[in-house]
Amino acid sequence: xxxxxxxxxxxxxxxxxxxxxxxxxxxxxxxxxxxxxxxxxxxxxxxxxxxxxxxxxxxxxxxxxxxxxxxxxxxxxxxxxxxxxxxxxxxxxxxxxxxxxxxxxxxxxxxxxxxxxxxxxxxxxxxxxxxxxxxxxxxxxxxxxxxxxxxxxxxxxxxxxxxxxxxxxxxxxxxxxxxxxxxxxxxxxxxxxxxxxxxx
Numbered sequence: 001x002x003x004x005x006x007x008x009x010x011x012x013x014x015x016x017x018x019x020x021x022x023x024x025x026x027x028x029x030x031x032x033x034x035x036x037x038x039x040x041x042x043x044x045x046x047x048x049x050x051x052x053x054x055x056x057x058x059x060x061x062x063x064x065x066x067x068x069x070x071x072x073x074x075x076x077x078x079x080x081x082x083x084x085x086x087x088x089x090x091x092x093x094x095x096x097x098x099x100x101x102x103x104x105x106x107x108x109x110x111x112x113x114x115x116x117x118x119x120x121x122x123x124x125x126x127x128x129x130x131x132x133x134x135x136x137x138x139x140x141x142x143x144x145x146x147x148x149x150x151x152x153x154x155x156x157x158x159x160x161x162x163x164x165x166x167x168x169x170x171x172x173x174x175x176x177x178x179x180x181x182x183x184x185x186x187x188x189x190x191x192x193x194x195x196x197x198x199x200x
Contacts (some may be wrong), residue, residue, distance in 0.1 A: 006041070007084045015076040024069045030080040031063040037090070041083040048077045095139040100193050112195035118163065118179075119198075121187045125167050128153075129191035139194055146188040150181055 011030055032040050045053055047067055054066045069076055099105065106113060115121065121129075132149040133142040153171055160175040167187045170180050182198055189196040 003088050005086050007086060009080075009082045009084065011080040013078045017074055020072045020074050022070075022072050024073070024076050026067045026076075026078065028065045028067065028078065028080065029062050030082075031065065032082050032084050033061060033063075037087050039085045041085055043080070043082045045081075046079050049073055092140045094141075097133075097137060097139050097142060097193075100139060100195075106193075109195035112197050113190050113193065115190070118183050119167070119187045119190065121167050121191045125171070125187055126191040128171070129188040132188060133192045133194075142192060142194055143189065146185050146192070146194075149188065150185045154181060154184065156181075 009032070013026075015024065028045070030045075031043050032038065034040050045065055045067075047053075047069075049069055049071075051067045051069050056064055058064055067078060128149070129146070132145050136142040136145055153174065154176045155174060156177065157175040158177060160173070161170065161177060161180050163179065165173075165176075165180065167184055170176055170184055176184070186196040186198060
C-alpha cells in the first residue's frame with residue numbers, strides 16, 4: 001500500500017554585503033523534480049530586490065534558475081517555496097548485471113562509467129570492486145554490496161581528509177567524511193561497470 005505525504009518546503013538565502021554592490025548573479029538548483037515517488041504540486045521563486053528569473057532544464061533533468069540584480073544594493077534575499085506530494089518508495093527492480101555490458105547501455109552511460117576528477121581508480125580499487133560485487137548476479141545487490149563495503153573500509157572522522165584525496169590513499173587511511181564515502185562508493189561501482197554519479 002502506497003502512503004501519500006505532502007511536504008511544504010521554504011528555502012531562504014540572504015546575502016548581506018559589507019558595502020553596496022552594483023551587480024549580483026545567482027544560479028539555483030532548488031526546484032524539486034517530478035519522480036515516480038514524488039510529484040511537484042507548486043513552486044515559487046521570489047527575490048528582494050525583485051529580479052528577472054530565467055530558467056532551463058539541464059542535461060540531468062534539473063531545473064536551473066538564474067537570477068540577477070544589475071543595480072546597486074546592500075543585500076539580496078531569495079526565497080524558494082515548493083509543495084511536494086510523496087509516496088512510499090518502491091523496492092528497486094532487479095537488473096541482471098549481464099545487461100550492464102550491453103554496448104548501447106555503456107555508450108548511453110559513458111560519462112557515468114569513466115574516471116572523473118574526484119573519482120579515479122587504479123588496479124587496487126578495481127580489485128576491491130570485483131571482490132565486492134563478484135558474486136552478485138543483479139545490479140541492485142551489487143550496489144548494496146558496494147555500500148556495505150564502503151562502510152567497512154572507512155570510519156567517519158571529521159576533518160580527516162581534503163576534497164582531492166585519491167581513492168587508494170583514502171582506503172589506506174581508512175578514515176573520511178561524507179564526500180569520501182560517496183566518492184569511494186562511486187569509484188567501486190564504476191570500476192565494476194555500474195554507472196554512478198555524485199549528487200549534492
